[in-house]
Amino acid sequence: MTPTVRIDLARLDANIAAQPGRLRPHVKTHKILEIARRQLAAGAHGLTVATVGEAEVFAEVCDDIFIAYPVWADKRLRDLAGRVRLSVGCDSLAAAERLVGVGAAVLIELDSGHHRSGVPVGELESLATGILDLGLDLRGAFTFPGHSYAPGGQEAAARDEDRALSAAGQILRALGVTDPVLSGGSTPSARYSQVATERRPGVYVFNDAQQLELGTCDWAGIxxxxxxxxxxxxxxxxxxxxxxxxxxxxxxxxxxxxGFGRVKGVPDARITALSEHHGTVAWPAGxxxxxxxxHVAVVPxxxxxxxxxxxxxxVVESGRVTQRWRVAARGRN
Amino acid sequence: MTPTVRIDLARLDANIAAQPGRLRPHVKTHKILEIARRQLAAGAHGLTVATVGEAEVFAEVCDDIFIAYPVWADKRLRDLAGRVRLSVGCDSLAAAERLVGVGAAVLIELDSGHHRSGVPVGELESLATGILDLGLDLRGAFTFPGHSYAPGGQEAAARDEDRALSAAGQILRALGVTDPVLSGGSTPSARYSQVATERRPGVYVFNDAQQLELGTCDWAGIxxxxxxxxxxxxxxxxxxxxxxxxxxxxxxxxxxxxGFGRVKGVPDARITALSEHHGTVAWPAGxxxxxxxxHVAVVPxxxxxxxxxxxxxxVVESGRVTQRWRVAARGRN
Known part of the structure; x- marks a missing residue:
């Protein structure tokens, strides 16, 4: 039966092995315990997740988890902090106040140019002081240079990340935070990143059509x-x-x-439209x-x-489906 | 915990009651057995689904199911046809050949202007003849006027649907198909549709920001x-x-x-970007x-x-969550 998702195991392992830097990979990409185990075995020193629900699932395979998100704390977060070494993102004093008594370390989120969540560097000192005054365990800062997702934008986004994290390091050290964690990295910008003490790429394990068109990977890397x-x-x-x-x-x-993806083996095909169960493919002239x-294999x-x-x-090995993996954290919003 | 999906039960029932025409509603929209039961109780004479997997789930509450999709038949389809009165879409002789022996009635899919699946009206007679020659139970034709999803395009799309279904009716009757089913309808075009003998709207039960911006519903209809x-x-x-x-x-x-949705109660807000777990909302000036x-309620x-x-x-009644419904056909691709 199609459609079905297929993972090439040899390529997955090669992608995991090839990623540079000190990694705390983002497992929201795959949501699969078997892949997290492979990342940890390959040297990752912890995992990154996006939600409390994902952290609950991955606590089964890792005891050092960072929720790279400005969480609004509740009882579930407190329960989780009792199970694993937990750190969480924060970008407001209001959210920090709810973290009192939770037992999680805190990393301040910085906006390094993506303009999503995170405080501008100019507001870091004030927020950090407030967090320290609350008695929280302020461990460092993190940023997601999401503006790396633009043609030719990867190196510039990495430079923005470097600048934000450098400034954060100085400010946090001046406030007495010893060896602050400076966490950065997206898959497109990872190779250019220089300041981050840890990196959180996610997509690199699989790659996809966006990475292909940004030049982060080639077809063989899919x-x-x-x-x-x-x-x-x-x-x-x-x-x-x-x-x-x-x-x-x-x-x-x-x-x-x-388009809406690419067709493996037919680089000139274009996926011009998607409905819920229809993918429209303009086939190359001639x-x-x-x-x-x-059957056709689509790169999403x-x-x-x-x-x-x-x-x-x-899971495919040498062209044959040899096993099935459960997407353990599917839907864990 | 947020984010969470909330359904206003009184509004859901009002939307179900208000939809005109002889209905075979598309349940891919909601994927929930409790809602299908309400649609059937309100007079729907059968259900429409998009996939074999959805049909398997909804067979629990309905014995007359149409898979409005050009299915590529397999054993699962045959098993399903043994459980319910099943009809399926078809737009090629290759797919028709695989339907021999399955035990499902066939409706030919017509392209009435959306240019997705479906044959142009000019190819209907040839395909219908081929299907009849295979000994299949050819029951009628269907079309999805998806080009109704454009500002001001609803009435024109309904006229296209009317023309395609009228022509199909003549051709099929001439080939000896008695009282052919002529199935049409999308939520935006439904009110203008005149020829269809049955309609398959889906979104009308909930409505959404697209319907709001197309003028198919107002805020109260959400x-x-x-x-x-x-x-x-x-x-x-x-x-x-x-x-x-x-x-x-x-x-x-x-x-x-x-944008990527609307904010209930704040019509001038714009959802300018979505990441996986972040919705960026430009708040109205002033x-x-x-x-x-x-908390904020988003209309997707x-x-x-x-x-x-x-x-x-x-499920919300009088402002309180009174029950939870399982999305029984979630992920049934």
């Missing part, structure tokens, strides 16, 4: 595809319809992307259309969404 | 929201960050939409920013994606 069946074809439009739509591929499509019933635009849409994945 | 918490705020950017991102709202955003920790752009991202929903 470890995950969605196997789909051609269910309809139109010679007059020179297009095929796949049974993989937004309910398995996700519908992320940045303005700079060439290349004959596949027949209804044929943003792989983190894909794993959140399936309960299990097929 | 039956589903995603409850989110403000986790970060920036006075300098006059923006807030919600803990609802693409992993609960979905990231569908047509070019004509004002209106004071909510505080971190406050495309509600069908939302239900596929959660395992259960909260």
């Amino acid at each position: 470890a995950l595809t969605v196997l789909a069946t051609v269910v309809s074809r139109r010679e007059d439009l020179h297009q095929i319809i796949l049974d993989a739509g937004s309910k398995i591929l996700g519908s992320d499509r940045p303005a700079w992307a060439s 290349k004959s259309l596949p027949q209804v019933g044929e 635009n943003h792989v983190c969404l894909v794993l959140n849409l399936v309960d299990e994945v097929e | 039956a589903l929201t995603v409850l989110a918490t403000v986790v970060s705020r920036r006075e300098d950017l006059h923006q807030i960050i919600l803990d609802a991102g693409s992993k609960i709202l979905g990231s569908d955003r047509p070019a004509w939409a004002s 209106k004071s920013l909510p505080q971190v920790g406050e 752009n495309h509600v069908c994606l939302v239900l596929n991202l959660v395992d259960e929903v909260e």
Whole structure:
């Protein structure tokens, strides 16, 4: 049955081994315990998650977890802090006040140019002082240079990250924080990052069409595809319809992307539209259309969404499906 | 805990009651057995689904199911046809050949202008003849006028649907198909549709930000929201960050939409960006920013994606959560 998610095990392991730096990888990408175990075995010193629900799941395989998110604390967070060494993100005094008594270390989130959550560097000292005054265990600062997701923007985003983390290091040391954690890194910017004391890339384990089009990986670096069946074809439009739509591929499509994903082995094909269960593929001119019933492997635009849409994945070794892994943290918002 | 999906039961029931026409509603929108039961109790003569997996789930509450999709048949489909009165979509002779012996009735899919799956009307007679020659139970034709999802495009799309279904009716009757089913309808075009003998709207049960911006519903018609918490705020950017991102709202955003969803009670707010767990909201100028920790109700752009991202929903009556419903067909790709 298609559509189904397939992981090439040899490529996955190669991607895990090749990632440079001191890593606390972001497991929201895969949500799979078997992959987290491989990352830890390859030297990761802890894991990063996005939500309390994900942390609860990954506590099974790791006792040092960072929730890289400005959490609004509740009883679940306190229970979790009793199970593992927990650190959490914070970017406001209001959220910090709720962390009193929780038992989690705190990293202040910095906005290094992505303009999502995080305080500007100019507000770091004031917030850090407030957090220390509350008696919290302030451990360092983190940032996500998400503006690295733009063609040619990776190195500049890494420089922004470097500047923000350097400034944060000075400010925190001056306030008495010893050897502050300075956590950075996105998959596109990771290779250019110089200041971070730990990096939190996620997508690198699989790569995806966004990384391919940003130049972060090549086709050989793709470890995950969605196997789909051609269910309809139109010679007059020179297009095929796949049974993989937004309910398995996700519908992320940045303005700079060439479409809603790529087709493995057919680099000139373009996924021009997605409905929930239909992927419309403009087939390259001069290349004959596949027949209804044929299989096509799709490289999704943003792989983190894909794993959140399936309960299990097929693991392929030497071209054969050898095992299935459960997506243990699927839906743990 | 947020984010969480909330359904207003009174509004849901009102939306179900108000939908005109002879209905075979599309349950891929909600994927919830309790809602299908309410649709059937309100007079729906059968259900529409998108996949074999959804049909397997809804067979528990309905014995007349149409898979409105050009299925590529396998053993699961045959097993399903043994459990319920099943009809399936078809738009190629190759797919029709695999339906021989399955025991499902067949409706030919027509392309009435959306240019996704479906044959042009000009190819209907040839395909219908082929299907009849295979000895299959050809019951009629169906189309999805998806091009109704454009500002001002609803009535024109309904006229396209009318023309395609009228022509199909003539052709099928001439080939000896008695009282052919002519199935049409999307939520935006439903009110203009005149020829269809049955309609398959889905979104109408909840409505969403797309319907709001297309003018298909008003704010009072919204039956589903995603409850989110403000986790970060920036006075300098006059923006807030919600803990609802693409992993609960979905990231569908047509070019004509004002953003990635709407904020209930704050019509001038704009959701300018979504990450997986962050929703960035540009707050209206002159209106004071909510505080971190406050709750905000988001109206998602495309509600069908939302239900596929959660395992259960909260049902609200008179402002209180009174029950939880399981999303029984979540992930049934």
